[in-house]
Amino acid sequence: MNFKKILLAVDASDNAMRAVEYVGDIAGDCAGFSVELLCIERLPHRDLYPDEEAWKKACEATRTELRKFLNRARDHLVGMGVSLDRLTEQYVTSCASPFDEPGPACSQGTGTAQEILNALDAGGFGTVVVGRRGVSKAEEFLFGSVSNKIIHSVKNSTVWVVA
Amino acid sequence: METVRGLINRLRPGLHVRACGRVVTDTTEFMSIGPGDVIRVGGRHFLVHRDAVERGYAYKDNKFWVKKCMELETGEAKLLKLVFLESFHLSYGCVKIRCYRSPQKEARMLDLVRGDTRFMQGRTAPDAAGNPVRIIDIISGKRIDLVTAAIKADHETYFREHFPGILHGFIKACEAIGHLHDQGEQHGDISLDHLMREHGTGALRWIDFDYAYETRANPFALDLFGLGRMLACITGKWVHTLHTLGDFGLDPATARLEAGDFSCVHKNEIMNLRKLFPYVPESLNRVLLHFAESAEIGYDSVAEFVGDMRDAVSPSTSA
Numbered sequence: 434m435n436f437k438k439i440l441l442a443v444d445a446s447d448n449a450m451r452a453v454e455y456v457g458d459i460a461g462d463c464a465g466f467s468v469e470l471l472c473i474e475r476l477p478h479r480d481l482y483p484d485e486e487a488w489k490k491a492c493e494a495t496r497t498e499l500r501k502f503l504n505r506a507r508d509h510l511v512g513m514g515v516s517l518d519r520l521t522e523q524y525v526t527s528c529a530s531p532f533d534e535p536g537p538a539c540s541q542g543t544g545t546a547q548e549i550l551n552a553l554d555a556g557g558f559g560t561v562v563v564g565r566r567g568v569s570k571a572e573e574f575l576f577g578s579v580s581n582k583i584i585h586s587v588k589n590s591t592v593w594v595v596a
Numbered sequence: 597m598e599t600v601r602g603l604i605n606r607l608r609p610g611l612h613v614r615a616c617g618r619v620v621t622d623t624t625e626f627m628s629i630g631p632g633d634v635i636r637v638g639g640r641h642f643l644v645h646r647d648a649v650e651r652g653y654a655y656k657d658n659k660f661w662v663k664k665c666m667e668l669e670t671g672e673a674k675l676l677k678l679v680f681l682e683s684f685h686l687s688y689g690c691v692k693i694r695c696y697r698s699p700q701k702e703a704r705m706l707d708l709v710r711g712d713t714r715f716m717q718g719r720t721a722p723d724a725a726g727n728p729v730r731i732i733d734i735i736s737g738k739r740i741d742l743v744t745a746a747i748k749a750d751h752e753t754y755f756r757e758h759f760p761g762i763l764h765g766f767i768k769a770c771e772a773i774g775h776l777h778d779q780g781e782q783h784g785d786i787s788l789d790h791l792m793r794e795h796g797t798g799a800l801r802w803i804d805f806d807y808a809y810e811t812r813a814n815p816f817a818l819d820l821f822g823l824g825r826m827l828a829c830i831t832g833k834w835v836h837t838l839h840t841l842g843d844f845g846l847d848p849a850t851a852r853l854e855a856g857d858f859s860c861v862h863k864n865e866i867m868n869l870r871k872l873f874p875y876v877p878e879s880l881n882r883v884l885l886h887f888a889e890s891a892e893i894g895y896d897s898v899a900e901f902v903g904d905m906r907d908a909v910s911p912s913t914s915a
Contacts, residue, residue: 480698480808483681543780544896545813571691571861574887574894575821577814585893 436559436591437466442549442579444472445502448564452595453506456562457513467519469556470506472499473540473548474527489531496532500524523552546582553590561587565596600634603641607668613643621724626661626678634668635676637729638721641668642676650789667731675718675732677702677806689861693818695807701784702806703728708779714772716803735801737792740766740826744833751844751873754833760909762830765793767905769800770823774898777816784808786822788829820895821861824887827905828859828867831884836872837864846872856890863889879908 441456443449453470460466476495482488503522510520525548528539540548553561565580573581580594598606600616617633619641629635635642648662661680666673679699685692702720709715718732738746747758769791773783783790784807792801809818829835834844841848857868866872867888870881883904886894895901 475811478808478811480701481683481696481810541780542811543777543815569691570889571689574860575688575691575693575818576812577817579813581893582814582896 434559434589435557437463438556438558439466439468439560439562440471440549440553440556440558441468441506441562442471442473442552443502443506443564444475445498446564446566448566448595449502450506450509450564452562452564452593453509454513455593455595457510457515461510461514466515467521468510468515469521469523469558470503470510471523471525471549471552472503473525473545474499474530475540475542475545476527476530479529479531485531492531525552544577544582546577546579546586549579549583550586553587558590560591560593562593562595565594567596600632600643603634603668604643607641608643608666608671611643617644623676623678623723623727623729624725626663626680629663629678635663635665635723635729637676637723638719638731640721640731642666642674642731643668644676648675664734673734675734677730677732679727679729688818688821689859689863691861694810695784696809697806698808699728699730699806701781701808702730705776705781705805706730706732708776708781712772712775713797713799714769714775714801715805716801735792735794735803736796737794737801739789740791740793740800741788741829741835743793744830747833751833752875755831755873755875759830759833763905763909765798765800766826766830767902769802770898770902770905772802773819773823774902777819777898782809782816782819783822784819786819786826788826788835791826814896816897817894820898820901821887823898823901824867824884824895825859825862825865828865828869828884828887831876831880832866832869832872836866836869838866839864841872844872854890856888858889859887860889860891861887877908880905883908 477491479488525540528541563580563583584592597619600619604611604613613632615632619634619636620629621636631644631646633644642665645664648659648664650657650659661678663676665676680697683696686695706718706720716732716735718730720728720730723729747754776783783805785804790804792803794801838848851871857866859865859867867884869884870876885891
């Protein structure tokens with residue numbers, strides 16, 4: 434397994450940006466590294482809104498935020514020395530998106546960690562990097578924890594958790 | 597339009613109604629709908645008796661958007677859940693979770709579980725303003741924690757004689773939740789008052805599915821937590837805290853409880869029940885400890901949780 438082939442999973446959070454900075458620090462000026470930015474889209478659920486219009490608006494805002502973050506992350510990595518030919522992006526749209534016909538690889542929204550693990554296997558990455566929210570055990574239990582699940586599930590790859 | 601009196605004379609002659617109100621077709625202003633009114637929806641007529649009330653140990657909540665009714669065409673008792681869009685915070689221990697009451701979610705769930713007696717049954721019909729009114733069959737029964745608490749036996753007798761049957765039913769109820777998750781749905785409010793044991797059949801049935809939440813890393817984690825808390829309740833015959841131990845003749849000092857023995861969410865609730873009741877098998881206690889402060893990792897799915905419970909009660913591991 435090539436540990437220099439990095440899968441960097443992000444959302445639009447501060448801890449995701451810390452993970453981006455960390456990867457930039459480690460891989461930026463080093464030869465042989467490649468980085469794929471992965472964003473699993475998690476849109477607000479339709480059930481939270483009284484009508485389609487309000488829901489679509491909220492989904493649009495979330496998608497814009499995630500896309501902007503990906504652009505920032507890419508610029509940041511490039512600024513830290515990761516050349517564009519070693520940098521790829523994968524934006525996995527939500528299967529429940531109200532905007533377009535989702536592709537076959539859309540996100541079911543049932544477990545972000547599992548979808549990251551699927552991408553890890555499919556892409557043959559040697560390293561997966563995630564940020565960690567630093568929440569309490571109770572919150573981790575009630576909301577689920579992407580980093581915890583990845584730590585306990587990954588085989589044959591390196592896991593970097595940036596807290 | 598036919599009056600309430602006219603409807604009763606036609607559909608339920610002889611029915612005594614103290615005061616007849618009006619026939620309502622638009623339920624948007626649900627606060628103004630009261631006893632004696634008739635709600636006409638889905639081609640049926642529902643005579644309102646009163647608002648539903650939710651009772652807990654120290655509270656009584658009037659649910660103004662839920663009407664206890666009689667369907668005049670059949671004479672059956674029904675609950676009509678009217679559209680009330682609200683969001684609020686639920687407290688789970690020290691964690692507050694933003695929750696949304698979603699009529700469309702419950703309507704979808706009612707379709708999903710139609711004919712599945714592990715869940716409450718009902719249908720949805722739009723009123724004249726398009727509000728999705730849920731027409732629910734009333735389950736006559738008792739909530740699960742009150743069922744176990746009412747069994748007149750000391751804990752050991754309860755555990756050896758009554759618990760195996762209750763656990764068997766509970767595992768089936770958990771599988772019902774797993775079925776929802778497999779369809780991408782969550783129950784959303786798995787609490788002790790939302791699993792009823794039906795009078796007559798003894799079947800365990802889930803009620804009330806209208807809570808929805810913000811998207812999260814594991815959308816089913818909250819349901820799983822609720823199931824774990826229920827398992828602690830039925831195993832212990834009650835939800836045990838330091839304050840209730842005396843009621844069961846237990847001495848906190850003898851139990852030698854540590855912080856890791858308590859729930860990781862409700863810090864006063866004891867999950868390590870083997871310390872209180874040494875005859876609780878290690879294998880079952882291990883399931884409970886997945887929900888304790890000392891747990892390294894929790895369950896990811898109902899299937900894992902159910903699998904461990906089944907292992908715990910299989911003859912080879914429960915000794």
